[in-house]
Structures are given as structure tokens and as C-alpha cells.
Amino acid sequence: MDIFVTLIQVLDSTIRLATPLLLACLAGLYSERAGIFDIGLEGKMLMAAFFSAAVAAVTGSVWLGLLAGIASSLVLSGLHGLASITFRGNQLISGVAINFLASGLTVLIAQSWFKQGGRTPSLFGGGRFESAEFPYAIGPEDAELTGQPVSELMSDANSIHMVYSELLSGHSILVYVAFLMVPLTWWVLFRTRFGLRLRAVGENPAAVDTAGVSVVGLRFAAVAICGVLCGIAGAYLATALQAGFVKEMTAGRGFIALAALIFAKWRPWHAMWACLLFGLLQAIALRFQNIDLGGVVIPVQAMDALPYILTVVILAGFVGKAVPPRAGGEPYVKER
Amino acid sequence: MTVPAIELKGISKAFGPVQANKDISISVAPGTIHGIIGENGAGKSTLMSILYGFYKADKGEICINGTKTDIPDSQAAIAAGIGMVFQHFKLVENFTVLENIVLGAEDGGLLAPSLSKARKELKELEEEYELFVDPDKRIDEIGVGMQQRVEILKALYRQAEILILDEPTGVLTPAEADQLFRILDRLRAEGKTIIVITHKLREIIENTDTVSVMRRGQMTATVKTAETSPEELAELMVGRKVLLQVDKVSAKPGKPILEVENLRVFDQAGVERVKGIDLTVRAGEIVGIAGVAGNGQSELLEVLGGMRPGQGSIKLNGEPLALSGHGSDGQARRAQHIAHVPEDRQREGLIMDFHAWENVAFGYHRDPAYQRGLFMDNAALRADTERKIEKFDVRPPNGWLTAKSFSGGNQQKIVVAREIERNPDLLLVGQPTRGVDIGAIEFIHKQIVALRDQGKAILLVSVELEEIFSLSDRIAVMFDGHIMGERLPHETDEKELGLLMAGVAEEAA
Amino acid sequence: MDKMPKWADVVLIPLISLILAAILSALVILAIGENPVEAVNLMVTGALGSTYGWGYTLYYATNFMFTGLAVAVAFHARLFNIGGEGQAMLGGLGVAIVCLYIPWPHWSIALLAACAASMLFGAAWAAIPAYLQAKRGSHIVITTIMFNFIAAAFLNYMLVNVMRPQGSQDPATARFPEAVHLPTFQSMFSTAENAVFKGAPANISFFVAILACFVVWALIWRTRLGYEIRAYGHSETGAVYAGISPVRITIVAMLISGALAGLMATNNVMGEAERLVLNSTEGAGFIGIAVALMGRSHPFGVFVAALLFGFLYQGGAELALWTSIPRELIVVIQALVILFTGALDNMVRMPLEKLFLGLRKGAE
Amino acid sequence: EPALIFDLGGKFDKSFNEAAHNGASRWAEQTGKTYREIELQSEAQREQALRRFAEAGLNPIITMGFAMADPLAAVAGDYPDTKFVAVDVNWLDAPNVRQIGFAEHEGSYLVGMMAAMASKTGTVGFIGGMDIPLIRHFGCGYAQGAKAVNPDINIVANMTGTTPSAWNDPVKGSELTKAQISQGADVIYAAAGGTGVGVLQTAADEGILSIGVDSNQNHLHPGKVLTSMLKRVDVAVYDAMKAGEDLQTGVFAMGLAEEGVGVAMDEYNAELVTEEMSSAVADARSDIINGNVTVVSYYENDSCPALQF
Ligand SMILES: Nc1ncnc2c1ncn2[C@@H]1O[C@H](COP(=O)(O)OP(=O)(O)OP(=O)(O)O)[C@@H](O)[C@H]1O
Ligand SMILES: Nc1ncnc2c1ncn2[C@@H]1O[C@H](COP(=O)(O)OP(=O)(O)OP(=O)(O)O)[C@@H](O)[C@H]1O
């Protein structure tokens, strides 16, 4: 039972850690499927994290915060689109620039706005996303009623009830949004006209163009969706997982999401599994530091590096060659 | 006089400093097939792309069925009833045929209804025009001939009344080309108007009603096909007299240079593409390999050229060559005096972003003649390039241009110059004149024959039967990874070869 | 025929882009309530107005030259090496080992050994991603990102548990012995009556970096290997046709790239800190990506872009010293410079091309 | 005019540097005078900032963090008339440097005791930032304090990471907190800079107690933060600025006796601290001061008797 409890908790942590990765990964998926490479996921998330927290702090409404986060991420998306679609610039450079821009601007604005050293004030009450408690799930309310801590109630419950309460219930609404985005993305990409065109424009924009569809329009649409999803990811970090913005709080998650995207070979369901895997590896590494193997203590640094080492191993061992969308990274130029 | 289906008036188009089209006017009567010919880079594709809304003209106007029509993009062209099959197909390779056909012409936001509707209509179109395709195959699983059908179906599905085809037969076998023109005939009979760009004079003469000739961005003549001859068209095109037939003395084959025994080749997916063939090429002869694209000729050439591994045995001048691992790559082959003009000059034979003078060393960049100490001797390279450019009449004669800024014909001349000038024992040649204009074809053919006359062995792979006939001293036909039979050119004809190429066994043929 | 004169392409466009970036930066400075003229003045005099300022500018530029060249070489083989950071960290480890555990008679020999060691360690750290890319098709972008994290953990382990001197609380190695201290610009160029580059960290490895620029230039454009790297980078099928082994080129290019990134350690570890500290690379590996992209992967471009970033770093430091402008302003300015000179340069180029075409037409 | 050089974490790190900032501001407010400051952003700037400030005639120059020791050793001799203050450094041989070493292990010992006494589950947690000796030093003192109260206590210790982002990853801090809670911890001590914000937040959300570090963080979540381990950097900075050019140099230890470290008691945690707790802490404090109890320093020992890292 004890192992089972730990397992459930690790998986619970996995879900929380995977959510921002998943949102960013799906964001990248839309963009890259349309042929626009995006290494600026990190920057967009960071910008959204800041603006969602800032607006939530000022207005006290997390929903307004979410909107602001999405809007700010969309502005950066627009910039990326302008550079890489309209002016056919180098998509990698544009992404790098956006990461720098977000990392500088968030702190700069936060400082001149709140004077708390590039941080937003802590959020509370309506300024944060509360976790959604499912009916009959064990949650803080039960804890208050019985006077026992949640963890104790949890370990007393039967396993199904525990899985239900710990794993399924009790996450922020954005977590459910993220996971619902997976089938939705799959459906949009493979079952709708928009998806067909989107995938086509990432493979061969000339085919889309000569079929009478606007390449520029499609690509901007994709980049915009990417902006929205990055916005949600950032808002999740700052207003659901945390209660406010701290500088550089995305801490490289945009790059991990990018890795997951390549890992998933640009497919929605695979993206979910890849992000869950990354989340799981992190959750494990966080929970089991200083493992003692009969006298030999594995140094904490090794556990810290474990998710990354395992990623490389899995990549080398099982994933094989990932072929990106064929027109990816190349601006669509008709007249040379 | 009926109203012309298409009328272009004073079309001009510049790409930066390049004037691709200069004040071009042309009119095409409805229900006719109109041919356009011209050298590489004459501006044919540009003109048609303007008509299809792919490029925007700088000046000029377009009338469709007598009404002035603005065509800012392809959508407008489609709405005006124009369909176009581009020289380089505009298909999404990892989509199915059906998906490619509905792309951009879906009805409704959901895919499923569009696809099932398209599937039904496709059936009807197929029956009507005998354009059979498997709607569920992916584009990268079907041959180029099929791909072209998909392009045509795409246009017909959008109810095109005017159909433009840019060099449609460049990639087709003779049989496929004949079939294409039968389909075009049928379309014309239905009252559709067709424009065909081609480099092949025979096709113009046999199939078109009128023909226009373009040269250096201008329209030099428009004539009724019935009132002209291939010689006259060739002269209009190139501006000088052209020999349409290769003239060569008969071969004097010497000792065997290349001996292939039981060669097998598997592709990356493990599919056997060459299934145990035997072949000999002697000094002083050209052996032509005929066959429909995709029957193992490419793989044969690639194994011999060191681009992929194989099994079995090959000997050069009696010495066995490695077929895999060490000593089997392109460098080793070149060291063994095998030169290779690859099938795809843009993907293989040249680095499109390299200067011409860098490309002149491509593959031979380790030749000591090109080195000076630790470094490459760029001055020597450039001098060498100048010589070759002059000898092979590459235009423009500027070694500093990147490969991509030469026309297809001139790109091919660079490749041929590089390979032939090595004076190899064995020359491998794949599709030497694909998409190349007749002026350049004439030149390249002459060079190949000259090499043979020096007593070198040449293995030629081409899908152009005409080319096979006019160059080869001996013809082998490949089908499904086997050699179906060997013939001497004067003892056979297109019909017999066509049957062999279709896999009809020797006895039956 | 070109669309416009070469000088316009090489000088005019970057210049206009830089001016645009500067204007936007000025607006940002205004928006946070500071005086842009004063700020620019501080940056320029602070970074370029004295030998001291140059000493810092060139020190940073040296770092960025190494990492920029590393990224550039990989780019030529169409490999995106994001792992410069980790490779430079390992290079630092190599330098530290060489400098600490071997008694060198003179800095010059030590420098040679340190160059060799840093290149070896950097290359070794690039070798696994290179091998996996070449043989298993594992995407080099992911593996190099992962190797950055692994390098950080490894270095942390080495410094905290292995190389830290007894009793020191600082997760860093001991100071290198006097004999391996590299000559700084101060010691090289000062005369008895006139001290220049006072206290600035620029040191002899700046010349190593310049040398590296030349070597990379010669390698890429003058040698067979460079020819093969470029050919492979432009067309893999072409490379196979020409008998150039994709596996070999992938591995060799990454090894060179890693070695160049590792070489950075001669500057920051051996030349400046004179000991190995945690986080000694400070993101220079990532700046290298921007530098290589802006320099269009050409060593001369890398050199100029590295100087520009060196200027921004030192100018930014002066801003931080004498005003209350938050240090993040410099990051924003960097972003704008990258954006305008790198990603949005067509915004400037397109109208200019039209202009020149019009001029030419007019002249004809 | 004095100058203050913040460490790489930046002046608003909610702990160490921020405490210095608070001390300096307090001095500026009270005296109406001004001071110069810089937030370092690279290693090479350490020496640069020292020299530039010294050349500009600023005096004294106050530096934050052990990483300044090395540059100070190189620079201080060149400016014999300038006085330097090195916070968190106590091993330099330089006549014009005032070196201030805090006995973090002693303060951590006290909060460790409080944690053990407040814990109902018999498990307490420690979350560090980047895995460096300084943070182990905190953790080690904490563990000894906890064990002193309850020898059988279970101590869960985690580090956030090995890169500088370990100081700024509240999300990871939050996950670590949850992980420790699931291992039974009901009091968690965070010594992790910005990451600690996430630890305190999650502890409050999950209904367990947390312990802040460096500055008084009790007010962040009233009634949820058991106490904060105070490291009176603010006092050190304030005193240095106040003394001005007459500053005394030499090595100064700021332990419990000097009130350099301590535990934060205020209205925000008054309800959480029992009589028993405060008297135990007071006893331990005097025991440590008069030498009856020694807290092992990880720095000096290079390993920890109460906790394995
Ligand atoms: N996309 C483009 N960008 C710039 N210049 C172009 C482009 N396409 C064509 N050109 C220029 O326009 C001229 C005409 O090219 P076009 O492709 O129309 O020739 P073509 O007659 O179709 O040749 P081919 O027989 O080789 O197909 C070329 O010489 C070239 O300089
Ligand atoms: N970047 C460029 N700038 C200027 N002109 C170009 C450029 N790229 C190609 N061209 C011109 O465009 C014309 C057509 O080029 P294209 O690529 O269509 O080759 P092609 O002659 O049609 O050969 P193929 O039939 O094999 O495709 C050529 O004449 C060439 O000079």
C-alpha cells in the first residue's frame, strides 16, 4: 500500500509538472506543423506568466489575468509572425530574440510597476486558480470537517477512491484544459479543413498557395494559436501552480517542451505521452534524492541530471529519427 | 471569329533585375491545344504562373472568354476556371491522393464529408477521362506519372475549363506521354482549352493546334502547327540552326570495362529494388538502359556510383570493386576512374548554393591537382572552371554565379563538363537531358558520343526512348529490378521496347 | 546581377537595423523614466571611451567569439548546436585540471596545454550528441539541450564534492598557481609611465580568439574538410553523391564545434577568474547562438557581432554601476538588436532593394 | 559615500541580498544620505565593480556573498585607503577588509528545534536552493537542532537543482514541498532564495508550517510560517554604513551572541509558537552562547553528523 501511495503521489506530481510542458508543446505543435519553428515558447510563457500574475494582482481576478497573459503572449506571437512570415526572417533568430525580450521586459516592467524586484505581489483568493474538487473526492474540505490532514484521510481510503481523489480530482481547471487540448488538437489537425490546410502548409506551402489558400493567413492563424496556448501555460505557472510571478520562473520549460515536441515527432497524442514522461522523470528525481544503494550514495547531482540522461537514452534507444515538417523553418518565398 | 478563351495583353514581369517577361501578348482560341516552346529560362513558366495568379504581373492585362479578369492570386484563377499543372508538382508528399485533391476545395469545415464527396466525384472523373488513380495512396508512394494525374484531377475537380501544363512529359515514359495526350485530346473534345509547355518538338507537332515560341522573355512567333516544321521551330527557339539527330559513327566495342554479376540492391526500407542483374559495358560503346522510372535503374546507377550499398559482384577492368563498406563510396569510385552524371542535378550533382567554380570540383575536391599544401587551390579551381565554361559554352560564362542562378540546361552542362573532363574509364549517366532545351541537348549528346569515340565505356539511364535510341549502341530494358532483354537499336523499335518496359516477357514480345 | 550593391548589403542594412534597435531601446529607457541620451553616453564612454572599457568589452567579446564560432561551424554542417554552454563548462574543467594538477614552468606552455585540454573536453562533451545524431538520428537540438543540464550537474558535483579545496565554502577550485596566470592587456601594453587597460580582464586569449576566427575561416573556406562540411550542410544527398560521409562530417563538425566552445575556458577560467567557479560560462553559450546567427556564420561576422555584444555587456555594466536602471534593460536592448539585425532585416532590405532598383532603372 | 555590491541573485531575492538592501535603505532614510549600489550580472563584474567604486572614491564598499572573497583578495591591496566589507567571508588576510561571518548553523539549529517541536508527524523537511556548501551548512544546523529535540526525528532534505535557476524556480520548490509533505513532513525549512517563495506558498496552501530564511518572512503567510531564521545582514550593512570611513576592519563573527542570527518572533507567528517552544529556544540559545552546546559547522567539518547530503 505504501508503494502504491507513493506511486499515486508521484503520478499526481507528474501531472502538475507535465501540464505547462504539454500546453507549450501543443503550442509548438501548431506552429511547427504550419512550418514556423518556434524556439520562443519559453519567452512567450514567461511573458504570459508575468502579465497574468500582474493583472490578477491588480484586478483581483484570475480570469482577467488569464486574458492578459494570453494577450501578451499573442503580442509576441505577432512579432514572431511579422519577422518570420511577413518579412521572411530567420525563425531561429526571431525565437532567440523573443526569449531575450521576454526575460528582460518582464523584470523591467515588474520593477517599474510593483517595485518588488521584478516580482508581482503574491496572489490570493480570486487572484488564483483554485483546484477543482470533484464530488466525493477527498479534499481540504473533508480535512476541515474531520480535523485530520488530507494525507491521512487519503491513506485510509481505498485505492480507487484514492486515485480518484488524488490523481483525477484536485487540479486546477487549466490542467483539465491542457489535457482536453490533446484530443481537441488531434481532432482539429486530422479531422477538419483547417487542420488539413495547416498540415499542408507546413509540408509544402506552394501546394496550399496554388490550391487557392492564403499561406500567410494560415501561418498567422497557427502562430496565433501557439500564442494562446503559451499564454495559458504561462498563466498556469504563475496563477495556478504558484501565486505570483518570479523572474525567469519558466526555468527552461519552453526548451523541454520543444524537446518533447521533437520526441513526439509532432503528433498530439505522442506529445502528451512525451510531456508526461518528462514530468514523471522530474517527479521521480525530485522525490528520490540521495538514494542509498547499500552504502553507495548516489549523489544528488546525479538524480538531478537523471531526467536529462534518461531523455537522451530513450531518444537514442527507442525513438529514432524525427523528421520535422518538410517546409519547417523555411520562409515561403515565391520570388527569389 | 470566336472570342478567345485566353487573351494576354502586354504582360511584363521582372524578378528584381531580371526581366522574365517583356510585353507579351498572346491569344488562345477555345477548344484548342496551344503549345509554348522556348529555351530554358525563356520565361514560359513565368508567363503561365502569371496567368494562374502565382506571380503578379508588373504590367498588362488578362482577358478570359473576352472579359477582362483580375487574377491577383490562384484563388481568382481557379474561380475564373483556370487550372495549372506545374513543372515541379505542387503536391503534399505525405498526404493521400484524395487529401491533395480536396485541399483548398473542401466544402465545410469538417473533413469527412468533403472527402467522401470528393471520392465520389473522383470516380466519375476517372471514368470520364480514364484517369485512374488510387485515392488512398500517399503521394510519396506513387510514381511521377500518377502524381501528374493527381495534378490534372485536381484541376478538373475544381471544374477548370482552361488547363495549363508546364513541361508535363519531362518525367513521363513514352507510353505515359502518349496516354497524356490522349487525355488532352478528350478534354479538347469537351471544349476545354489547353496550354502545354514543352521542350519536345515532336509533341508540339503531333498534338497542338497552334504554337508560340518564346525567347529571352519575349514572344517571338505564334504559328499554326500545321504550317510549320520542327526545324523551323528549333531555329525560332534557339536563333540558329539545330541538328535534331545525333550523328555518330558506329561503335567499335573493345574489351569489357564494366562487368556486373548478379547484382542485388535493397533500399532503406529493405525492399529489393535490383533483383540480380548481369550486365557488361565495353570500351567504346554506349549501353542504354531503358525502363519506366522506378524499376531499379536509379538504384543500379547509384550502386555503381557508390551512393548506396549492394550485393553481388562488379568488376572494373577486371578488378573487383567493393559493394559495401570501405572502398564503396563515391570517393573510391572516382579514384577507380568512374565518373557519374547523376539523375537529379539539383539534389545530387550540384550544391545549388555553391559558386560554379566550387561545383566544378564537387566530388573531386580531394584531387591533389586542386590542393596546395593544407589548403584547396581555389585559383586552380577557378582557372579550371573558366576553361570548362568556355569549352562547354555555359551561359552566362561567369564562374562566380551560384549554381542555382543558372538555368537547368546550363546547370547540366556544368555537371557534364565536370564528369566528362575527368576522362574516366566508365561514365555513368542518368537522365542527362531532363528538362533541358534542345540547344543544350544537342551539345550534351555530342559530348557523350565524343567520349565514346575516345574508347570509353558509357552506361546511360534514361526514360526518354528517343534519347536511348539516338545515343545507345546497345539497349537493355529494365523492369521490376530485372533486365528483361537486350536489343541493338537498329534491330528494334519503340513498340518492342515499350512492351519490354511494361514487363511483357521476351518470348511473348 | 545583384539586386543592390554589396556595400549596401553588408554595411547599410545592418547599420539601419542597428539604428532602429537603438531608437526602440531609447523609447524603452524613456518609458522607465530615465534619460536615453545620458544612458547611451554612459554606455559608449564606459565601454569604448577608455582602455579600461575596451579591456572589458574585449574580454566579453572573446567569450562570444569562441561560442559564436562554435555555433557557426556546426551551422555550416546544418547542425544546431545549442550545447555550447555545456561544452564551455567542460572546457573549463579541462583547463582547471591542467592548471591545478600539473606544475607548469611558464604560462605560455600552460596556455598551449590548456587550449588542448579545453578543446579536448569540449569536443568530448559534443561527441555523444554528435554520435547519436549521426548514427541513431537522435535530434541534436534535444541532446545538446540535455547535455547542458547534465554538464551543469556534473560540474556542480566536481566542484562541491571533488575539486573544492578543504575548508573552502566556495564551490570553486583553488586559485591557479602564479605560473599559469595569463598576461593581461594591462601587463602587455602598459608602459612604466602609462598604465593602460588597468584592472580589465582582457588577456592574451583575445588573440587566441582572433586566431580561432582565422583558423575557422581557413578551415571552412579553404580546406577540403570545410568544403565537405559546407557541401553536407547544403545538401545531404549531394554529399552522398560526392562520396562525403554524412556520419563522418556530422561527428567531425560537432567535435570542432565543441572544441571551439571549450576553448572559451582559456579566457574566462584561465585568463579572468584564474580558478573554476560554478556557472563560469554565464550563458555565453547561448549568446553564441545569437552571435553566430547575426554574424551569418562567417568568422568575420562572428567577430563583429561578438564585439557588439561585448559592447552591450560592458556598456550595460557601466549603466548598472552609475545609474539605477535595472540590469534587465541590457537584456531588452540585446533582444532588440538581435530582432532587428537578425530576424527583421528584410524589413529594411526590401524597401532598400526597391530603392536601388529604381535608382538603377533611372540611371539606365 | 558608501557603496553596496549585491550578489548575482539581485537585490530583491526576498532573502540575503534583500536584507542588505533593507539595511542600506534604513540607513539612507535615517541619515538622508545616499549610497551607490550595483547588482552584479557576471563573474567578471565582481572585480570590476570593486575597482570602479574604489577609484570613484566610494568608502566603505560593502560586498555580499562568499564569492566576493576571491576578487577582494586581489583588489583590496591596491586600494589601502578604501575600506571594504565582506559579508559571508571570514578567511581573508587583508588589513582593510571588515569580514563578517554569520553563524547560520546556529540560527538554523534553533529553527530546527522549533520545527521538531511543532511537528506532529515526527518528520520535518529542508529545501535548499542550489547544492552548494553554504546551503548544506544551513541544512546541517537545522538537522542538528531537530535531532536535539527528538533524536528519532526523520529529516527529509532536498536541493532544488544544480544550476542558478535553482534559486528562481518556485514551481519546483512547490513540487518538492508536496513531495516532502507526502513523505510526512509537516514543517519545512526553505533556504532557497526565490524558490522558497514557492515552498512557503505551497506549505500554506497545504496547511502545513514553513520556516523562512534570511529576512523575516513570517508576514508572507500569517499564521502559516512558523518562524524565520534571521540572518541580520541588514544590521551588518547598516552598521557598516553608519560607521562610514571609521569602520573597524578585521574578522567579525555574527553568531547568536552578537544577535547576528536568530529566530523571528512577531505578531504573525505568535499563535504558532508555544511557551514551551520559546523557552526551549531561549535555553538552547544561551547554551550555545556559553559553549555548553556546540553546533557542528558543515563548513569546518565538511560533513554533517545529523544529515547526509
Ligand atoms: N521565382 C523566381 N525568382 C526570381 N527570378 C525568377 C524566378 N522564376 C524565374 N525567374 C527568372 O525569370 C526567367 C524566366 O524563368 P522561367 O522559369 O519562366 O523560364 P522557363 O522558360 O520556364 O524555363 P524552363 O524551360 O527552364 O522551364 C529566368 O531566367 C529567371 O531569371
Ligand atoms: N535565385 C535565382 N536568382 C535569379 N535567377 C534564378 C534563381 N534561381 C533560378 N533562376 C533562374 O530561373 C530559371 C529557371 O530556373 P528553374 O529552377 O526553373 O530551372 P529550369 O531551367 O527550369 O530547370 P529544370 O527544368 O530542371 O527545373 C533559370 O533560368 C535560372 O537562371
Ligand SMILES: [Mg+2]
Ligand atoms: Mg524550368
Ligand SMILES: [Mg+2]
Ligand atoms: Mg519552366
